[in-house]
Amino acid sequence: MLFRQLDPLTAFRFHVEVDGLLFAGFTEVSGLSVEIETETYQEGGVNNAVHQLPKSVKYQNIVLKQGILFSDQMWTWIQEVMEGKIKKRNGRILLLGPNRIPAWYWLFLDAYPVKWTASDLKATGNEIFMETLELSHSGLEKSSSAMAIASALLP
Numbered sequence: 001m002l003f004r005q006l007d008p009l010t011a012f013r014f015h016v017e018v019d020g021l022l023f024a025g026f027t028e029v030s031g032l033s034v035e036i037e038t039e040t041y042q043e044g045g046v047n048n049a050v051h052q053l054p055k056s057v058k059y060q061n062i063v064l065k066q067g068i069l070f071s072d073q074m075w076t077w078i079q080e081v082m083e084g085k086i087k088k089r090n091g092r093i094l095l096l097g098p099n100r101i102p103a104w105y106w107l108f109l110d111a112y113p114v115k116w117t118a119s120d121l122k123a124t125g126n127e128i129f130m131e132t133l134e135l136s137h138s139g140l141e142k143s144s145s146a147m148a149i150a151s152a153l154l155p
Helices: 071-082 145-155
Strands: 014-018 020-023 028-030 034-041 051-059 062-067 089-096 102-118 131-138 139-144
Touching: 014 020, 020 062, 020 071, 051 139, 071 102, 071 131
Parallel strands: none
Antiparallel strands: 014 089, 028 062, 034 051, 062 131, 089 102, 102 131, 102 139
């Protein structure tokens, strides 16, 4: 029998993988969002209700933030896109449990960078210099790592 955690998971233990490799140590990930657009349909003869029918799915861009490192992985990827060499990559955002084993993950598909920004430089401050990479993608899939492991073990 699998142990099921009853306490909510914390949002500060996560990793980001791109093409199966740990991409960088990010301080923040945002944009895990799916919106289903609907259109209204008024059925003839039914005056007390309007039907909401699903129309299309929209995904928000994934935004990755990190303190700038000596590695230029993020800059190299956006530089390639600026040069017209668009290499779409798949990745995962893994939410880790208290034992640091992935509990859930979101798979993002066919991603490529569409925006890079950096912190302002200020001689009067002492903040960490941050860089932000925004990724466009074709979809999200959510899965439980525990379920994936369990199904792999079952005959």
